[in-house]
Structure formats: C-alpha cells, structure tokens
Amino acid sequence: MTELSKLSAAERATLAQELQARYDAFKAQGLKLDMTRGKPSAEQLDLATKLTVALGEADYKSADGTDARNYGGLDGLPEMKAIFGEMLGAPAAQVVVGGASSLQMMHDTVVRALLHGVPGSKESWGRGKIKFICPAPGYDRHFAICEHHGIEMITVSIDENGPDMAEVEKLVASDASIKGMWCVPKYSNPTGTTYSASVVRRLASMKAAAPDFRLFWDNAYAVHDLYEKSDELANVLSACAEAGNSDRAIVFGSTSKISFAGAGVAALAASPANIADVKKHSAIQTIGPDKMNQLRHVRFFKDYAGLVSHMKKHAELLRPKFEAVTEIFARDLGEKGVATWTKPHGGYFVSLDTLDGCASEVVKLADAAGVKLTAAGATFPYGKDPRDRNIRVAPSMPPLAQVKSAMDVVTVCVLLASLKKLGA
Numbered sequence: 139m140t141e142l143s144k145l146s147a148a149e150r151a152t153l154a155q156e157l158q159a160r161y162d163a164f165k166a167q168g169l170k171l172d173m174t175r176g177k178p179s180a181e182q183l184d185l186a187t188k189l190t191v192a193l194g195e196a197d198y199k200s201a202d203g204t205d206a207r208n209y210g211g212l213d214g215l216p217e218m219k220a221i222f223g224e225m226l227g228a229p230a231a232q233v234v235v236g237g238a239s240s241l242q243m244m245h246d247t248v249v250r251a252l253l254h255g256v257p258g259s260k261e262s263w264g265r266g267k268i269k270f271i272c273p274a275p276g277y278d279r280h281f282a283i284c285e286h287h288g289i290e291m292i293t294v295s296i297d298e299n300g301p302d303m304a305e306v307e308k309l310v311a312s313d314a315s316i317k318g319m320w321c322v323p324k325y326s327n328p329t330g331t332t333y334s335a336s337v338v339r340r341l342a343s344m345k346a347a348a349p350d351f352r353l354f355w356d357n358a359y360a361v362h363d364l365y366e367k368s369d370e371l372a373n374v375l376s377a378c379a380e381a382g383n384s385d386r387a388i389v390f391g392s393t394s395k396i397s398f399a400g401a402g403v404a405a406l407a408a409s410p411a412n413i414a415d416v417k418k419h420s421a422i423q424t425i426g427p428d429k430m431n432q433l434r435h436v437r438f439f440k441d442y443a444g445l446v447s448h449m450k451k452h453a454e455l456l457r458p459k460f461e462a463v464t465e466i467f468a469r470d471l472g473e474k475g476v477a478t479w480t481k482p483h484g485g486y487f488v489s490l491d492t493l494d495g496c497a498s499e500v501v502k503l504a505d506a507a508g509v510k511l512t513a514a515g516a517t518f519p520y521g522k523d524p525r526d527r528n529i530r531v532a533p534s535m536p537p538l539a540q541v542k543s544a545m546d547v548v549t550v551c552v553l554l555a556s557l558k559k560l561g562a
C-alpha cells in the first residue's frame with residue numbers, strides 16, 4: 139500500500155483511470171442503497187415483536203395499582219422509572235418518563251428554558267441572545283433545535299476522550315450567554331466516542347459564567363454495545379452533585395433503538411430541583427403519558443437486566459455490519475494517507491474523515507452511483523463542516539450484503555475524490 143501523495147503523476151493518472159472504470163461499472167449496476175440515517179433494521183425490530191402482545195386482556199395495572207388505561211401518572215409507572223433510573227444513572231424518584239421520543243423531551247426542555255428559564259435562572263433564556271456549545275462532529279438534530287430557535291452554536295472539537303475541555307472551560311467560564319452544551323457522552327453520534335472519566339469530572343465541576351448553565355446529556359446509546367465489554371461512562375449526575383453543581387446536567391434516553399424507533403418510551407433524569415421544574419411544566423402540557431406503552435415495555439423487558447440482555451441480540455445483528463465497514467475501509471483506504479475512520483465499540487455510526495475539501499465530492503459521487511450517504515456537513519452546526527471532510531456512515535439498517543456493496547462504492551469514491559484533490 140502506498141500513500142497516494144507519494145505516487146508519481148503518471149502512477150496517479152493510471153490509478154485514476156482504473157478507479158474510474160470501477161466507478162462506471164458500479165454506476166451501470168443501477169444500485170439503490172441508503173446509508174443515510176441510523177435506523178434499526180427490520181431484523182432488530184423483529185426482536186421486540188412480542189412487545190405488541192405483551193399485555194393480556196386483564197393486564198393494565200402497575201405494581202402500585204395504577205390503572206395504566208386511565209389519565210394520570212405524570213412522571214411514569216414506577217417500574218418504568220426504575221428501569222430508566224438504572225439506565226440513566228439516577229434514583230427512580232429523579233426520573234420523568236415522557237412519550238416516545240427523547241428528542242422531543244430535549245426540544246421541550248430547551249423551549250421551556252427559553253420561555254421560563256430553569257432553576258437558578260434570573261430570567262428566561264429567551265430574553266437575551268444565548269449560545270450553546272456543540273461538540274462536532276455531532277448529532278444534526280441537536281443542532282437543528284438550536285438553529286430553529288435562534289440559539290447561536292459554538293463548535294468545539296471532539297477527540298477520543300470527548301470534547302476539547304480546555305476550550306470548553308475557557309468559553310463557559312468567560313461568557314454568561316452560553317447557557318447549554320449538547321453532549322452524547324457514550325458512543326457519540328457519529329464518532330463513537332465515550333467521554334473519559336476526567337472529561338465528565340471537568341464538565342461537572344468547571345466554572346460557568348451563567349449560573350443556570352446546563353449540560354444536555356443525551357445518553358441515547360447507554361446500552362448499545364457492539365461487544366461483550368461496554369465502554370464505561372462516569373455518572374454525570376453524581377459528578378455534578380459532588381462538585382456542588384447538582385442542577386447542571388439533564389440526562390435523556392429512550393428505548394427507540396432498543397424496542398421500536400419512535401414507538402418506544404423516552405425519559406429524562408436530573409436533580410430534584412430540575413425534576414420538580416419539569417413536572418411543573420409537563421402538568422400543563424399533558425394529563426399524563428401513554429402508560430399502556432410503558433406497561434407493555436415493563437412486561438416485555440421485566441427489568442433493566444432484561445433490557446440489557448435484549449441488547450446483546452441487537453449487537454449480534456449490528457456487529458457484522460460495523461466490522462464490514464471498517465474492514466472494507468482498511469482494505470481499500472488503509473495506508474493510502476487519504477482517510478481516517480473510527481472503530482466504535484457501540485452506537486450507530488462510523489465516522490469517516492477524508493482529505494480536507496473532499497467530503498462533499500465523495501457524497502456527490504456516491505449518490506450518482508446509487509449510494510445515498512448523509513449529506514456532507516450534516517454533522518456540524520449550520521450544516522457546514524469547515525474542513526469539508528467528515529462523512530457519517532450509518533450501517534445499521536441495510537442488510538449486510540448491501541452494507542458491503544455500498545462501502546465498496548464509497549471507498550472508490552474516496553480514492554477518486556482524493557486523486558482529484560491531489561491533482562491527478
């Protein structure tokens with residue numbers, strides 16, 4: 139394997155011709171492959187089919203006697219709160235179970251803060267210009283919430299330990315208009331990063347110019363391991379409490395990629411003051427969440443251990459797809475000096491970095507050959523990757539054979555775009 143930049147101009151031209159021929163052959167196949175969004179596959183969803191019949195005719199009461207068919211139970215059934223408490227790292231009393239989407243809970247938490255502030259606020263966040271710190275590459279829908287509501291985004295980089303903490307500490311300490319920070323602390327979307335214990339401690343204890351600064355701790359991939367050994371994530375709520383910043387973190391999660399995507403159960407966990415605030419607002423918004431769905435989930439998983447063991451079946455289906463992606467990248471791009479990629483231990487994505495200025499070209503070339511990739515730039519605030527190099531690869535949904543075909547196309551596109559960049 140030779141680095142492309144070390145080839146002679148003639149060698150590069152020959153290679154470009156060969157690659158173009160392979161690319162044209164792919165194009166002629168009329169492929170239609172979609173690698174855009176991190177959705178579970180049909181096989182993964184099938185694992186939870188019995189959820190739909192988990193409740194018998196007379197089964198509608200939770201352990202404390204709540205009739206799940208009726209209004210009420212604003213913060214969720216006790217059994218469901220216990221499961222999320224273990225998943226999100228909080229006592230059950232500090233959990234509020236919501237509807238089916240954690241993203242909706244994050245969105246609503248932001249909007250309530252804009253309208254009313256949060257515990258510790260002198261005024262609502264919406265009264266002034268506010269900013270959020272956004273580690274990037276990150277989750278496009280977090281960034282969309284900020285953009286939609288006029289919250290300015292400040293990008294910070296992220297490495298294998300988590301966000302660049304020196305930068306985060308400097309920004310948060312010096313600017314009182316920075317009210318929040320998005321964090322996907324375990325198997326981050328898309329880099330697969332799990333924040334180190336030191337990063338969690340620093341986030342919990344750093345000085346914040348805004349007394350009502352919040353970490354939006356989106357633990358979407360808390361139990362989404364690909365391997366037997368799980369990455370360890372320190373408990374942010376305990377770390378915040380120990381640092382005297384009990385109200386700093388709000389932790390979110392859902393069963394979207396455990397049971398059914400968009401038809402699971404979502405929850406948040408936080409300090410008693412934050413929980414009281416959430417309940418105050420949600421009592422206005424709803425008379426109570428869908429407790430029948432909660433009860434179905436409780437019957438199906440039984441407890442947190444049941445949910446974790448269910449995730450091992452997901453891992454069996456997902457691991458070969460992730461390994462196919464990284465093996466094909468290593469086979470075709472290894473030591474060529476034109477790309478780096480992550481090898482995640484969990485979550486839903488592989489993050490591919492091309493040479494600067496090549497990501498949009500790769501996405502365009504792949505699209506023309508029938509392989510849809512997430513739009514270049516999507517993983518950055520405002521959809522703009524300043525180096526135009528990051529591509530989020532989502533291998534979960536298509537069957538393994540399609541993942542392999544799609545990656546065969548992608549690597550040819552990366553090489554073609556790189557050669558063009560290097561002047562072949």
Ligand SMILES: Cc1ncc(COP(=O)(O)O)c(C=O)c1O
Pocket residue numbers: 176238239240241242277322327356358391392393394399400404
């Ligand atoms: C980091 C992250 N958070 C949240 C979500 C969506 O969660 P939910 O289905 O609970 O709204 C996703 C889905 O891709 C995600 O990647």
